[in-house]
Amino acid sequence: MWTVLDRTICFVKRNIMAYVSYDGTDFHGWQAQEGIRTVQGVIESALQRIFKKHINVQGAGRTDKGVHARKQVITFYIPPSSIDVEGIKHAMNANLPEDIYVWQTMEVDESINARFSAYxxxxxxxxxxxxxxxxxxxxxxxxxxxxxxxxxxxxxxxxxxxxxxxxxxxxxxxxxxxxxxxxxxxxxxxxxxxxxxxxxxxxxxxxxxxxxxxxxxxxxxxxxxxxxxxxxxxxxxxxxxxxxxxxxxxxxxxxxxxxxxxxx
Structure with a gap:
């Protein structure tokens, strides 16, 4: 059973789920690759600017070069922080290019993984x-x-x-x-x-x-x-x-x- 957590201050790592849309035209697919523009790589760069450390992102689907997403689901752990989930959404969109948009964020149980929990x-x-x-x-x-x-x-x-x-x-x-x-x-x-x-x-x-x-x-x-x-x-x-x-x-x-x- 899924548990959605509603808290603004915590003392353990937090598991964040986000729904993401993107125009895949100018991306070389989902998976991060050194020196190549990918969706995962761009999202992880945005999170690093926000949290000042590398954040690994799990995606539900590994789309190929040129493939789009109406609803890609991602999960990632962030360090203890007072920023709420709405603030995370706004911070991500402020740091992402115009061909990626985060349209919902939520905090979920630490066992949830965007890739492996999907059916x-x-x-x-x-x-x-x-x-x-x-x-x-x-x-x-x-x-x-x-x-x-x-x-x-x-x-x-x-x-x-x-x-x-x-x-x-x-x-x-x-x-x-x-x-x-x-x-x-x-x-x-x-x-x-x-x-x-x-x-x-x-x-x-x-x-x-x-x-x-x-x-x-x-x-x-x-x-x-x-x-x-x-x-x-x-x-x-x-x-x-x-x-x-x-x-x-x-x-x-x-x-x-x-x-x-x-x-x-």
């Missing part, structure tokens, strides 16, 4: 389906002005749901364990825009973007829906579709067993 991560992928691109959306969608059969995509997505070895949807040299459980895929059509929504506890690197590229191939009529089962069983990256561009992908939400008070 579901939801990603949205947006495909702009119009012969003309909206200039102001081009950084946040994949512009694909070719016809797609939405019902065929929905039928084929069924073959991807559930527990599978997703080796066919990972980078060639990625040696992680490859069995994952994809809880649900939703295909939603809006005016001019197709949304693919993916729900799972965890994913392989670039897995969502490869799933999108594969589903698009089916929607274009290049493959029959039943080929998806064959691709999964093949466990061979060369058999799946292309990796969709990063700019259409958003880490949309992260779910935990019990949400703290006042959390959205």
């Amino acid at each position: 579901k991560r939801i990603y949205h992928y947006y495909i702009w389906q119009d012969e003309d691109i909206d200039l102001f959306k081009r950084k946040y969608v994949w512009w694909f002005p070719h016809p797609l059969d939405i019902e065929v995509i929905r039928r084929s997505a069924i073959y991807l749901e559930g527990e599978h070895d997703f080796s066919s949807f990972r980078p060639m040299k990625d040696d992680k364990k490859t069995v994952r459980t994809l809880d649900r895929i939703r295909i939603i059509l809006y005016p001019h825009c197709l949304l693919m929504r993916f729900e799972a506890r965890s994913y392989l690197r670039s897995m969502v973007r490869t799933l999108v590229g594969t589903l698009v191939n089916v929607g274009r009529g290049i493959w029959e829906p039943e080929r998806l089962k064959w691709i999964v069983d093949a466990r061979d990256r060369s058999q799946a579709g292309p990796t969709a561009p990063p700019n259409g992908l958003f880490l949309y939400d992260v779910l935990y067993p019990k949400r703290p008070k006042n959390a959205d």
Whole structure:
């Protein structure tokens, strides 16, 4: 069970959770890397300016270069301090660039970890389906002005749901364990825009973007829906579709067993 702590003065380290949005266009992914602009690196630099020491940040999702987040969840420990959680939020935003924004902070039990405590991560992928691109959306969608059969995509997505070895949807040299459980895929059509929504506890690197590229191939009529089962069983990256561009992908939400008070 989660415990949200409400205190302004404490004598032990404090575990802070924050909800963060960012435009991934100018970031080389989430994970901190020496000499490269990353989301984690920029947030840790801001916290160091505030607390005058290095603060390690845990993120719920390790987004790739160019991928955005509506709601990335982070946790970090800070030293004893009289600053309240609202003050931490304002201090962080004052020290962060304009392409990252902290929109909620709270103090949680020290056992809570943004990455390991999460039970579901939801990603949205947006495909702009119009012969003309909206200039102001081009950084946040994949512009694909070719016809797609939405019902065929929905039928084929069924073959991807559930527990599978997703080796066919990972980078060639990625040696992680490859069995994952994809809880649900939703295909939603809006005016001019197709949304693919993916729900799972965890994913392989670039897995969502490869799933999108594969589903698009089916929607274009290049493959029959039943080929998806064959691709999964093949466990061979060369058999799946292309990796969709990063700019259409958003880490949309992260779910935990019990949400703290006042959390959205």
